[in-house]
Amino acid sequence: NETTVLRGATATGQSLFDVETLVEAKQVLDLAVAPSGKLLAVRSPNGIRIYPMPQKGDKELAKEIWSSDSGPVLQMEFRSDDVILLGYHPGQENPRLSVVNFKTGQVVHDFPKEAGGLRYLHFTVSPDRNHVALAFTNYSGTQNDAPQAISGHLSLYNLDQPGQPIGSVTCSGVAAYPAISADNQAVYFVQQHSLGDRDIGQWKVGQNKTEILTFSRKGIDTAGTGSREVSQVDFIPGKPNDILVSFSNRDMEEWDLAKQKSLARMAPSRAVVFCDFYQNDQQVVTAHVDGLAVEAAALSGDLLAVGGSAGKIDIIDLGQKVVTRSLPIDGASIDALAWAAQDDKPILMVATSQITPDADNGEHRVGQLQLISATDWTPLGQPFDQHPGRYHSLTVSQKGDRFAATSSDKGVRLWTDAQVTDLAATEPKILSGHSTDVTGAAFSANGDRLVTGSFDGSLTVWFVDRPVRPEAGMEEGAAPEQGELHIQQFVPLKGHRKEISSIAFSPDSSMLLTSSLDRSAILWFTTDLPGNLAIDAEGESPTKPEVVSSMQPE
Numbered sequence: 001n002e003t004t005v006l007r008g009a010t011a012t013g014q015s016l017f018d019v020e021t022l023v024e025a026k027q028v029l030d031l032a033v034a035p036s037g038k039l040l041a042v043r044s045p046n047g048i049r050i051y052p053m054p055q056k057g058d059k060e061l062a063k064e065i066w067s068s069d070s071g072p073v074l075q076m077e078f079r080s081d082d083v084i085l086l087g088y089h090p091g092q093e094n095p096r097l098s099v100v101n102f103k104t105g106q107v108v109h110d111f112p113k114e115a116g117g118l119r120y121l122h123f124t125v126s127p128d129r130n131h132v133a134l135a136f137t138n139y140s141g142t143q144n145d146a147p148q149a150i151s152g153h154l155s156l157y158n159l160d161q162p163g164q165p166i167g168s169v170t171c172s173g174v175a176a177y178p179a180i181s182a183d184n185q186a187v188y189f190v191q192q193h194s195l196g197d198r199d200i201g202q203w204k205v206g207q208n209k210t211e212i213l214t215f216s217r218k219g220i221d222t223a224g225t226g227s228r229e230v231s232q233v234d235f236i237p238g239k240p241n242d243i244l245v246s247f248s249n250r251d252m253e254e255w256d257l258a259k260q261k262s263l264a265r266m267a268p269s270r271a272v273v274f275c276d277f278y279q280n281d282q283q284v285v286t287a288h289v290d291g292l293a294v295e296a297a298a299l300s301g302d303l304l305a306v307g308g309s310a311g312k313i314d315i316i317d318l319g320q321k322v323v324t325r326s327l328p329i330d331g332a333s334i335d336a337l338a339w340a341a342q343d344d345k346p347i348l349m350v351a352t353s354q355i356t357p358d359a360d361n362g363e364h365r366v367g368q369l370q371l372i373s374a375t376d377w378t379p380l381g382q383p384f385d386q387h388p389g390r391y392h393s394l395t396v397s398q399k400g401d402r403f404a405a406t407s408s409d410k411g412v413r414l415w416t417d418a419q420v421t422d423l424a425a426t427e428p429k430i431l432s433g434h435s436t437d438v439t440g441a442a443f444s445a446n447g448d449r450l451v452t453g454s455f456d457g458s459l460t461v462w463f464v465d466r467p468v469r470p471e472a473g474m475e476e477g478a479a480p481e482q483g484e485l486h487i488q489q490f491v492p493l494k495g496h497r498k499e500i501s502s503i504a505f506s507p508d509s510s511m512l513l514t515s516s517l518d519r520s521a522i523l524w525f526t527t528d529l530p531g532n533l534a535i536d537a538e539g540e541s542p543t544k545p546e547v548v549s550s551m552q553p554e
Contacts, residue, residue: 004027006019031043032076045072048086075123077124078129079125087122112134118137133156134178135153135154172193174192188202213260216245229248230248296335314326332353351394388409391408398446437454439499449463452503456499461493462490499516500515509526
């Protein structure tokens with residue numbers, strides 16, 4: 001047998017109870033609380049059960065007061081401590097809304113199964129529990145439905161006089177998951193026009209039309225799938241002018257209906273996309289997604305630059321804890337950020353991408369780089385190094401003379417012995433070696449080693465060095481001559497199974513820390529790697545892939 005634990009808590013998080021309930025190896029699908037708070041309804045695939053509300057210290061649910069196994073219920077809501085409303089599944093036989101007095105076991109009223117030729121779908125009870133709104137549709141839930149033929153219908157009833165609706169309205173598309181305003185004068189609902197195309201609809205009771213509200217914030221979802229669909233709407237107790245809109249990526253927005261704007265965005269699952277040390281390593285700064293993807297962040301002194309799919313870069317002063325400036329990047333997604341400097345003046349490197357028309361393929365994504373002066377926040381020159389796809393990461397060596405950009409085209413662009421303002425006029429070296437998108441990179445402290453990671457979890461060590469060139473007859477103790485720039489790839493490091501999410505060297509470069517979407521972090525020892533690539537008298541650079549095997553995960 002499987003047990004499910006039901007937990008109760010106050011709004012401040014204080015625990016009220018933890019009780020176990022046997023649900024015959026099935027999960028609890030829904031809970032409802034009676035107006036008095038004295039009753040708890042539990043919905044599972046086996047039906048509806050109503051129990052006395054558990055008290056503090058209870059370990060098990062008390063004996064059930066009432067149960068119903070009369071059919072698959074999709075929704076339930078108390079009207080009082082005697083009456084419950086049950087919405088039967090629209091995909092099953094005999095879908096309907098029933099009002100049941102569970103104390104007497106009698107069905108008080110069955111609402112119409114159809115309206116205007118459309119079948120019952122969902123219901124909601126008003127905040128005062130005196131009214132109910134029903135949604136109807138002809139949508140079958142398949143791609144065979146022609147969008148122009150889909151329609152919805154809403155009806156508002158007084159529960160004390162349920163024979164005839166107070167008002168009704170028909171709209172195009174599916175009308176689903178209604179919510180009634182506190183004054184019972186408006187019904188809000190999810191309006192689905194076709195698969196993947198949803199809005200919030202508004203019906204002012206008494207009018208014969210509905211309208212669409214478009215206050216949601218722009219951007220892609222936290223998972224980066226490009227899908228962020230409206231999924232549900234509800235009113236907020238004590239805020240008659242506000243509604244709470246839920247989205248398919250599990251975040252929510254609070255909309256102010258009077259101001260016609262989104263006031264706040266909340267995400268219950270906030271992935272960390274950036275972290276760094278701050279205040280002499282005494283604090284850690286992290287950047288989280290907040291519903292719309294925050295894809296890039298970079299820290300320099302007190303300035304934290306944050307960008308994502310919303311088409312802007314926020315500059316945050318961590319000392320003052322305020323956003324000091326927002327830089328609009330019209331029509332583009334910010335994919336990566338990094339700070340560089342020239343003449344002690346900070347410069348922000350920005351990687352962006354956007355969808356552009358393509359005569360052959362319709363459209364495709366193009367990535368590019370841009371420099372922004374942190375002195376007056378103006379662009380330095382024109383965007384450069386455009387290529388099909390997008391940049392995934394940017395990194396700068398500590399000396400500020402080496403730069404790397406990783407990309408979805410499987411390549412790494414490397415600039416060496418250059419100033420940041422010269423990058424646009426300098427042809428980068430393209431490092432090829434990864435078989436999938438290159439998602440991250442980091443330089444060692446002296447800039448002589450570059451580690452890159454890719455979508456398939458592989459890591460590659462690159463030596464970016466000017467090897468010493470021993471001279472025949474050189475006096476003992478004389479400094480060897482530095483040779484030409486030499487770039488060498490070593491055998492990929494194996495340890496991660498999924499996309500590399502971050503790479504960092506320790507300050508003395510004796511260790512390397514990597515993390516991955518396989519939910520692991522690996523600490524690698526790098527002390528056995530040679531300090532530079534020695535070139536023998538014949539000008540050959542010995543290849544030593546075996547040194548990679550000495551970098552063991554801890």
